Amino acid sequence: MLSVDISKFLRADGPDKVTGSGRYSADISLTGMAHAKFLYAGVASARITTLDTAAAKAIPGVFAVLTQADVPDIRFGSVADRYLFAKDVVRFEGEVVAAVAAVDADTAQRAVDAIVFEYDALPVVNDIEAALEPDAPLVHEDWESYSARRIVMDRNIASQTILTLGDADAALADADLVIEGRYIADASHAAPIEPRGVVAQWEGDKVTIWTSSQVPFQARDGVCETLELPTNRVRIIVPHLGGGFGGKCGFHYEAHIAALARAARRPVRLVFSRREEFLAPDRRREGMIVELTTGLRSDGTIAARKARILLDYGAYSSDATFFPHMAAMHALGPYKIDNVYAESSAVYTNRQPSGSVRAPTAPQACWALETHTDELAAAVGMDPVAFRRLNGVDTGASGVSGQVFDAIGLQECITLATEDVGYGDVLPGDEAIGVAIGWWPSFPGASGAYVKLDSDGKGVIVTGAQECGTGAVMTLPYLVANELGMQPEDFELVYQDTSAAPYDVGATGSQTLLNNGIATIEASYQIASRLREIAASMLEAEADDIVLENGHAHVDGSPDTAIPIARLARRANHTGMLIGKGARIAPPDPKTSISAIGDQGVSSFAGPQFSCHAVRVKLDRDTGVARVLAVSAAHDSGTIVNPIGAAGQVEGGVLMGIGQALTERTEYDDKGRQVNPALLDYKLQTFADAPPISVQFVEVFTPDMGPHGAKAIAEAPNVATAAAISNALGKLVGLPMRELPMTSERVWRAIQAVGS
Amino acid sequence: MTFTLASSLEEALDAVAAGATPIAGGTDLVVAARGGRTPLPESLVAIDRIPGLDTVTTHEGGLRLGATVSHATIASHPDIVRYFAGLADGSALVGSPATRNVGTIGGNVMNASPAMDTGAPLVVLGASVELASVAGTRVVTVDDLWTAPGVTSASSDELCTAVLLPAQPENSASAYVRLEYRRAMEIAVVGAATRVVLDGDGAVTSVDLALTAVAPTILRVTALDVAGSSIAAAADAAREAASMQATPISDIRASDSYRRHTVGIMAGRAVEAAAGRAAGEQISVPVNRAFGIGAPA
Known part of the structure; x- marks a missing residue:
């Protein structure tokens, strides 16, 4: 347990958030900034026949109007099944067709309304069971050309996992009792309190993007992939994040706004309405049909379970290719069963x-x-x-x-x-x-942090981790203070800035403190070690015998002769600075004996x-x-x-x-x-x-x-x-x-x- | 866009006569505009600072509620809670504490939503509204005011200046209950308000019943003849009449058949609550919380 007192945990970002002094993405305002609005499909499935932006561009105060024709012709996503803007067809109502930057939001909206967008309606795939019929219309006609490494795809099946352990059919045949059930869950939403905002500003060939993202490094990678930029010319900064609950994972509109800002030759800001927050982002909790068959022995133990699961995947792959595998694990459950079979499929539909x-x-x-x-x-x-x-x-x-x-x-x-x-x-x-x-x-995974102590003995934690409201990043000062015998208030945080800090997966998979806590503690060890060396030389002792406690260093057993850490820090500037770095390396996964087709690693x-x-x-x-x-x-x-x-x-x-x-x-x-x-x-x-x-x-x-x-x-x-x-x-x-x-x-x- | 900050009723009436839309709390106008449903009117006149428009005064044995009296005031005003409890029940359920602090009775009444929580109570209490214009003032009963969803019989140059609550019969009390899926930021799925008059022996003399969100306007239930019956029998009759006379639609909030069933349940519970109050039982405002109606406590 920690020696530092965390029982009265005070979040460093608390006062900002409570008093209103905190800045969120929508609060960012830059000189000459233009305002963005999107044209959405508004229809779930259609072939575009006309997309004419001339009238919109002619409106005074409109600086840029972009469609897929104006950005690199790059298909992206976990199976590369989508473009930044709709290309030829639209596959869900919230798909972005065009983007406008204008002098103010009203002008931008008028320009959106002036875009000539005509289409022929296509059949709507709106039911995950009907979507599996042999004659069902395909959400993606070109699915066979997608780059589906390790992912099993078949027509409207976007990702399928089949799990087999033992012999479920035989065990069911031998079971004393077989119970079947079918369960249907509707889709739902993350509904964070803050509708997202994105601001982009170019300086030369570098772009800085402020965005409401839970995963700034992923957002950066999305911008780099779709706009063909190296990572070191894209800087993502996340101001305070007004909640995410997963809805702000992934890469969303950072590239749209960066492209708009480049075309408009000025900073551009996008702020979503609540309606847009519901309709557009590719982060909805999927609807699901779960069919379970369980065989029981008369003593009440479970002999076997089979599961058939269909997930409403929506129109595009976001990060959801592993969902069938994960859903299967949860439909089988934390139970002792030796014979299981699960067939779990994510099904493309013309939905978000x-x-x-x-x-x-x-x-x-x-x-x-x-x-x-x-x-x-x-x-x-x-x-x-x-x-x-x-x-x-x-x-x-x-x-x-x-x-x-x-x-x-x-x-x-x-x-x-x-x-x-x-x-x-x-x-x-x-x-x-x-x-x-x-x-x-x-989810142990890669994550990095730096810690430094400056010459007055005050510290800064520079972390790649993202604070999505859980308090995970706010806990880091306690971990560092615990290692250095200091107080959490001795440390400030620099975070949510991809150019300042090393990589982290982001606020996703409950992984922030799990991984970045390890990285930050490792960085602290290096500083603790340097402090002990300096103290040892001053106290004429062995470094291993130095104790860091209450903001001081002393020789173990002699607490009366203690040197303030601030004094050690001052000296460190002349003897090698107090800089620590840490990087989490994930341990190997526990072994399993199950067979998985379409294995997504869970x-x-x-x-x-x-x-x-x-x-x-x-x-x-x-x-x-x-x-x-x-x-x-x-x-x-x-x-x-x-x-x-x-x-x-x-x-x-x-x-x-x-x-x-x-x-x-x-x-x-x-x-x-x-x-x-x-x-x-x-x-x-x-x-x-x-x-x-x-x-x-x-x-x-x-x-x-x-x-x-x-x-x-x-x-x-x-x-x-x-x-x-x-x-x-x-x-x-x-x-x-x-x-x-x-x-x-x-x-x-x-x-x-x-x-x- | 023009925005007039009226400091007197005369100024407000001039602005309304010139085509301005009155705004007080803004909980309907602003929310509708932000939600993309109805843009803000080109011309607005703010009436929330007109002196005296936000006061509750006695009036012909009853009460006169100025148009800008807030739901928070109604829900806690001792005379309203004591003599017009059904209205307090309704105001106490509107939106959130913030909505109740800025939302006004005049705005609620003139917005004319069939789902408004104060509507059914006002009907059973026999309320009227005072409509003023530069030409003068007239009084219209709420039954005659609401003509269609969002539509009133007021002309465009008229401003609602007050809601009038007449003196109530001896041995009577009112209550409003609604079906709700959550306890705040909710809109009535269905609701029912009653005023029950008892005789000296605890039997029912009369029941007035009005329903929320089951018709294009607040619906007054007719031909509810329960004179001389027990409270339980009156509640049964209210339940049946409400379900029978409702003409609900199916939408995202509920199907027509579920609304038809639950509005009867709400009506029966409203009768029991109002009768209890008329008999001297202390049932706090709002009934939904006191009885756990709609969302069991």
């Missing part, structure tokens, strides 16, 4: 592309699996918690991919969450407790996190309105480095899970267009809806993963809540829930179905 939203694929797949699991328990006459205890993985057990787990805490999570929520207590007739378990990997869960969520739900049977009264969430995320930050992640993940369970849903019309791209009818939970959330951690020290034995934390809390609510509602209604979200009307209809 899917992409990473917090724990991508897990909430929906976990909801399906855990609803199914309560059905399994009922079928063998077992209590659903006892059933999970019996079949859930534990230390030393082998999971669905044949991965043998080191020390893990799933069973203890089940104990803590169910005891805390009062599982088994007698409840009023309109209340029930539902329980679900979930898992999620940690059969193995490094630093696997486990959780159990137990919820008490009250149901108004006359209306189907459900209210979550209490949530008990227990998590094994390894050592908890920052208790306040970690608890905040669990609380936020649970509240997001309640929204996904009950109210959050993106609906499409029969033409593939979103019906509710607005916050009034895309219903996030509010503070008034938040129930008491009790958070407990099972702190299993996990070696070779995050700092001090930590695993990741940010996404895992978003996995099991909807599933737990489903199981509570299943008890209250008397039927398993089959559709997500479990809206009041859907629940009411289920009640009617039971009654009739």
Whole structure:
């Protein structure tokens, strides 16, 4: 544990955000800056017949109008299936057709309206099952020409993974009981509070781009790829980020705005409306159909499981090629099963592309699996918690991919969450407790940081890591101070600037503190080592005997003769400066024994996190309105480095899970267009809806993963809540829930179905 | 675009006569413009600083609410909570604390949304609005005011200056309940307001019932003859009449059949709440939170 006091964690970016002095992308204003607006397709599937920008360009105050004809003819994306601007066809309503830079936003909009954009409508692929029919229209006629290395593609199947362990068919044939279930989840959205902004400014042949990105290095790489620039001429700076939840992962509009700024010969700013934030970015949480078949032995153990999963991929590949594989892992679940088969396909549709939203694929797949699991328990006459205890993985057990787990805490999570929520207590007739378990990997990966101490003994951490609101970057000063015997306030952060700092994957995959914490601590070691050397020479001692504590250095056992670190730092300028660097190198993945066709690398869960969520739900049977009264969430995320930050992640993940369970849903019309791209009818939970959330951690020290034995934390809390609510509602209604979200009307209809 | 900051009613009426659209809290106009639905009018006159327009005064045994009285004031005003609780129930559910602090009763009434939370309570309370113009002032009942979604019978040069709440019968009370999917920033899926009058023995003398978001305007339920019946029987009758007379649509928020069913549930619960209040039971504002209606507590 840390010697520095993190129990009263104070975020360094807190005052900025609370007082309003913080700057977000939309706050950036540069001399001579122009304003950008996009022309969107507005139609889900069409062939462009006319795209004429002459009238738009002729409007006074319009500086540039761009289409795909004005930028390099480069196809990009994880299978290279898209261009910056629509080329020949449009494949979803939010596809960017043209971009305008003008003297002000109104003029830019008038210019957008003046672009002549005509098209012939094409058939709309709007249903993932219909899309697999042999005669279904193709979203991408040219799919065979795409560069799909390692990715299995077939017509409208954009990415497919098939997992096989043991012999599921034979085991099902031998099973005492076989239970089948089909579960359908709607699409949803990340819905960060800040609609994104992008500002680009050229100086010579270099461009600086301020953007609301969770992954500035990926954004930079996207600009470099599509505009054919070397990385050192593109600088991405992220001002404060107003939330992301995955929706701001990936590369979005940085290249559009950089190209506009170059053509307009002046800085250009784009600021999205809430409607655009809903419609355009390729980061929607995908709809899903999950079909599960589980074979049980009469003793309640699981003999085999088969899963067939279809994911609504949308029109283009963002970062979602691994989704089928990840969804399959979650549909199979954190259970001991020796015979599994999963066929999981991401299906192109003429809808907004899917992409990473917090724990991508897990909430929906976990909801399906855990609803199914309560059905399994009922079928063998077992209590659903006892059933999970019996079949859930534990230390030393082998999971669905044949991965043998080191020390893990799933069973203890089940104990803590169910005891805390009062599982088994007698409840009023309109209340029930539902329980679900979930898992999620940690993602060790490349990440770098520098630390320096200046001559007054004050430090700067220069990190590639991105702060997306979780507090992960804000925790770094505590880690550094802990190594140097200093205080977190002694350090300032330089972050979210690709030209200043070494590489980091970004605020994605819950990986920030996991990897950058290691890099930052490593950088601190080098400074600590130099400080000890300097102190040793001054104190005439061995460097190994020097202790750094309370801002001073002293010889172990002689604390009375202590030298302030500031004095050591002053001396360091003459004897070799205090500069440290650290880079995380990922450990090898745990071994598995599963066969994967279309392997996307997630059969193995490094630093696997486990959780159990137990919820008490009250149901108004006359209306189907459900209210979550209490949530008990227990998590094994390894050592908890920052208790306040970690608890905040669990609380936020649970509240997001309640929204996904009950109210959050993106609906499409029969033409593939979103019906509710607005916050009034895309219903996030509010503070008034938040129930008491009790958070407990099972702190299993996990070696070779995050700092001090930590695993990741940010996404895992978003996995099991909807599933737990489903199981509570299943008890209250008397039927398993089959559709997500479990809206009041859907629940009411289920009640009617039971009654009739 | 012109923007007039009216410092007196006369100034405001001149501006409205010249074609300006009045704006007070801006919670409808600005939100509609930001949402891309309706651009801001070319000419606006701000009426939120007109002295006296934001006061609650007694009037012919009832109350006169100035047009710029906020929902926050209505939800907490002792006389409104005591004698016109159904209206306080409605205002207490509007939007968020911020919306309630700037949103006004006059704006709500003149926006004429069929989903407005104060609409059904105003109907059952027999409310009227005062419409002023440079030519003079007239009073119109709310039933006669709302003619279609977003449309009123006021002429374009008229400004709503007050909402008038008449004195209520002895042994009566009102309540408004709505179906909501979340507890803040919500719009009524359906809602129902009632005023229940009891006789000396606790039986029902009369029930007025109006419904939210199930018709092109706030819908007054007719032919609800429950004189002499028990509260439970009156609630049953309200439930049935509400579901029968509603003409809901299907949209993103709910299907027509779900609305038709739940508006009956809301009507029955509103009758129970109003009758409870009329009988002296302390049921705090808003009923939705006190009874957990729509979203169980």
